[in-house]
Amino acid sequence: MKKRFVFLFVLALGFVLSACSGNGNGTDKGSDEGTSVGKEVKYKIVGIEPGAGIMQATEKALKEYDNLADWKLVESSSTAMAAELQKAYEKKEPIVVTGWSPHWKFAKFDLKYLEDPKGIYGEEESIETLVRKGLKEDQPSAYTVLDQFHWEPSNMEEVMVEIHDGAEPKEAATKWVEANKDLVSEWTKGAEEVSGEKISLAYVAWDTEIASANVVGKVLEDLGYEVDLIQLDAGPMFASVAEGDADAMVAAWLPLTHADYMDQYGDKLENLGPNLEGAKTGLVVPAYMDINSIEDLK
Template identity: 45%
Template sequence: MKNKLIGLIAAGSVSAVLAGCSDNGTTEEANVGEQLEYTITGIEPGAGITGQAREMLESYDNLEGWELQESSTGGMMTELDQAIQNEEPIVVTGWTPHWMFERYDLKMLEDPELAFGEGDDIHTIAREGLEQDMPEAYAILDAFEWSVEEMQVVIDEGQDIEMEEAAANWVEENQDQVDGWLEGVDPVDGQPIDIISVPWDSERASSNVIRLALEQHGFDVTVTNVDPSILFQAVGSGEADASVAPWLPNTHGAFMDEYGDSIVDLGPNAEGTMNALVVPAYMEIDSIEDLPAAE
């Protein structure tokens, strides 16, 4: 799904947000808000972090008058890159693992109200009946586990080559680990399986790695990227077989609450992710509470 990119206008001098450029902290913070037009640059409307960001606006009194500009992941990254190239202020919704933290000097704003939660694990989920219909696929999906750091390797390489190629390189270099996921499972001969995911780089990495593992064992794998809300609906209704994309319990918790009765949660496949508001390191703010209320 593609959302129309809406540009963020960040006017004025960057001097107000550079360290040591103002002796008046209140004036400096106000200038940040004015330059940003009291707008936070977000991603897809259906993303879990977008829902968290909406709730964040209600959790902090100082964010009265601020707006969340919903866009797309690619659109957000374009805005972030342009702002950094021009050394302008910007506030975006961001998360780890993500290649932005390898390419730019960024910081996550402190979140004392825990509006974004205390972090998530990435889970594997399956439709009801998959264990009976495809016991071999279910066993491989259940065994699939890697680290956020390993995922980051694929994500980073996937910025310079196709994500499918980056995933294939990782699998080739880590075949012993992949063999562990396949151990004790009988191979199949062309059995189709539908894996559903989201168009985030982290999930493009994981869905391609699990695709390659399943294909090594004889499965004919189709990977489809959709909006997160559609992902849960598809697995819950049985239209898709499984996903390795959900961030739980926070980011996608609302979707799991809605569809979870018809979904089998196989547990984490990667642990230790984090959502937050993210700013360039040159901005003189460290907490969500440092953002000024709109006048």
């Protein structure tokens, strides 16, 4: 009877130790959880519109990183990507998305970029202002504003958060312009008021560019311009300014994201330089995920 009791005690102790061993079914966040992340997200990276520079970079990453050989990049849109991220974040579920900053999601959620040891996504980028040739002569006041337009990522994110929280883009832009008159005065310095002259700004439907196009549009309206905001995909956006169908854009991500379009249309455009510096692209995950590098995506 005594031997049988010892046997049962040892057997029970084995079950307890097994349950606490952190084998992927418990709460241990060691290597086992890291190796399971691919299975948890079905080996999918949630992307945005096809053709975007970050999508091309991610396709390259799938080829360059051996551990991503079985992964798939899912095409969607910037809006759909953000919706999937928010849904997963609220449930504390794992997810991997193509990401960039500035973006409202970094103000709303605790996120992190995965380290990129191979440098596929490059260094920080800038968002630059491109105008059609001849704009300086045709619309000197608009040219002056566009040439002097420069703000910080935190400025842009303030507008993006307002829009995400339900404000119309023009409403959010108006609120921001009224609250930042000192900075806006730096953009308009030397620009004379006009009376109903027309100006068109092309932009891509990213949260960043919706914010910047509406803010610049509001500033130009306050100078007396009749502003037309033209929403296009990235390629047509570049083409429209290069061919003179639109006057300007404040949405060129360089040197990586829009490199192909710049190679194609750059000689037909005038580059006024960065309007925002410190932009970044890469693979993004919620901070609660216990991974830090693209190489952790097993």
